[in-house]
Amino acid sequence: MRWFRFAALVLLVAVLQASALANLNIKPDLLLILLVFFAIYCNTSDAIISSFTIGFAADIIIVGSAMGPQIISFGLFGTALAYLRRVIVIRKMPYQSLAIFITALLAGLLTHFLNLLKGEPAVPNIYAVLFWTSLFSGLVGPFLFLPSAWWMRIKINRFSRR
């Protein structure tokens, strides 16, 4: 794993998420897409580290929010996905979309419940927002895997028959 490239990529995506996408009503969760990318294409140890790091980035980009819920949910589901990947190969784009969609839903739900546990106010229509964000992330995500893989120098072998 090229950690310097990883740090640069996470910072870039965090800045994009906190600025260019901040005021959109429905937006893809770029950090979550990265989480799924690293869980699918890295070894399990690297996936664990990257999941928690991306969770930390997701927490610090929102000023005023409680820190911790996203680190926990991203870390937990990133690790689970990395272990799952050892059993099920997630290589085709539809499967990747599905993986992003499900991970986004589960991570979002856990974040929401942890926020409630901490006494944070809930977003109105949270479940609708969560659904659309997950769907949008699932649709956009696999297309962002290619540039991410190029930047991280990871061979994704999407079209191989393995």
Next chain:
Amino acid sequence: MRDASCVLREAKYDIRNTIYAMRNTIMARKQTRAWISKHNKPRLGSLSRRMLFTLYMLAALIFFIAPENWTKEFQFTFRRVFSWPLSIGRNIQLAAPAQPSLKDALNRREIQYQNYIANLEQQLRIKHREVEKLSNLRNRFPLQGAKLMRAQATASIDGLHSMLTISRGKDDGLDKDQFVLADNSIIGTISDVSSRTAWVKLFTDPTSTIGVKIEQLDVDRTMKGNSNNSAKVQLFPIKYKVKVGDRVFARTKPGFLDAPIIIGKVTQCKRDDEEPSLWDITVEPVCDIENLNDVTVIVMNP
């Protein structure tokens, strides 16, 4: 007899050799397995995967239970360090929609004047009352002596929180709880301040509570943010007549605001589902907060 003993001895040798060979094979297999497991075991330094996960989860839990005053420093540091790329990112986002037309500019100007007139009307009403009382107290014009500090603003509105980062801080005399104006209307208060930057909590933020008064009605109430670019006026009895379009003013607060200033307009007014004796009043800002470029901070005692 000798042949028989020779055969027996040879058989013994054969058996012993076979046992040795088997033992060697087993030993070699064990060594190979150990080597494979040693090299395949996922380790980072000397940490196994489980230990790695446990340590990270522990760190995450510490963040989760730590007081927000400590953890928010990470968020503020991120905003400070990456303020330049963040502003570029926002400009990209702002540049995407069409450029504001002359009509939009005129509309905005009109909103500013309407807010200004609303503020003057409310101030005039209060002055009338004061004159009627003929008090001998020292009087002065609203915001007289207050310093109005202009600052550049960048919005950070997501589903949960509504904040603004502004380009002024403690060095410019800013402090917590000071009111912030945009287009002659109150948009929020300062929630945190560092030496050169401050963070404005918009009144639509769910953690924001602000004292308000609905025009014509002499009832002081608090208004709580509702996160969806709106806020709710709390505990307003239905005996008072409130209608959509009524203007809502921020209440005076000694040391921070000495005249009521418009904060929003009633956009929805219905009976509260849980408490039918109360109104459920939704208030929305009277300026376009998402496209704000600059704001004014009221520093009452410069």
